[in-house]
Amino acid sequence: MRNPGGYGITFQPDSDKVQEEDTFTCCHCNRIVIVPPFKSPSDIGGWYCTMCDKPACQGCNGKGCTPFEKKLEEIERRDQFRRSIGI
Amino acid sequence: MPNYAAIFTRSLSATASVGELHAVTATLRRAFIYDFTLGVQGAPASFANLWQFQRFTAAGTDTAVTPTALDPADTAALTAAGQNSTVEPTYTAGLILAAKALNQQATYRWFAGQPDQRLVLPATNANGIGIATPTCGSAGINGTAEVYFNE
Numbered sequence: 001m002r003n004p005g006g007y008g009i010t011f012q013p014d015s016d017k018v019q020e021e022d023t024f025t026c027c028h029c030n031r032i033v034i035v036p037p038f039k040s041p042s043d044i045g046g047w048y049c050t051m052c053d054k055p056a057c058q059g060c061n062g063k064g065c066t067p068f069e070k071k072l073e074e075i076e077r078r079d080q081f082r083r084s085i086g087i
Numbered sequence: 088m089p090n091y092a093a094i095f096t097r098s099l100s101a102t103a104s105v106g107e108l109h110a111v112t113a114t115l116r117r118a119f120i121y122d123f124t125l126g127v128q129g130a131p132a133s134f135a136n137l138w139q140f141q142r143f144t145a146a147g148t149d150t151a152v153t154p155t156a157l158d159p160a161d162t163a164a165l166t167a168a169g170q171n172s173t174v175e176p177t178y179t180a181g182l183i184l185a186a187k188a189l190n191q192q193a194t195y196r197w198f199a200g201q202p203d204q205r206l207v208l209p210a211t212n213a214n215g216i217g218i219a220t221p222t223c224g225s226a227g228i229n230g231t232a233e234v235y236f237n238e
Contacts (some may be wrong), residue, residue, distance in 0.1 A: 003201075005203065006197065006198070013193070025206070032185040032197065075211050079214070
């Protein structure tokens, strides 16, 4: 996957090598997904959302496009409403 | 956008979280985790732990941790941080943002290379992200999670 955007590094004490991995963050649920070398999101059960133009995870596959930003706004509006009525 | 570091340490347990970050009503603001490091402080031994970052909708009761501003000129963080919770946060089932199984001797670091890769905490009271070890071979040994975020 080209330009996954996130990176993970595992340091093992009994080895001089570190294990590196590429990750992407799902554009629909904000989950971190590890991408094996030379694989695309669709190879690991995920997909590429053409609406967001970003990769999405396996759990969001087939659920349509709801950007995470929109979900955040809904969460925050719900909280604002609750506070406005004193809950 | 100021950057902060919060370091959580706890005697690891399968039922008690290592630490948590969340927004508070008086100072609501989104926070973005862009880097974290996980490790165990105990003497080298071969135990397996599963580290998880999970969303919660109600913060637990914990000991406050003061995030350190990476630039001394920045003001104090508005996001609340805590460790050693006596009452666990109310985690949302299934909303696990990161899960990493690690040997006790290993250290893991993740970082976001681009802004849209960060983990986001909503600007909603008591909502946030907790760090837990639901599978814990190193029970009773101190584990540390170092979390960098901006807001």
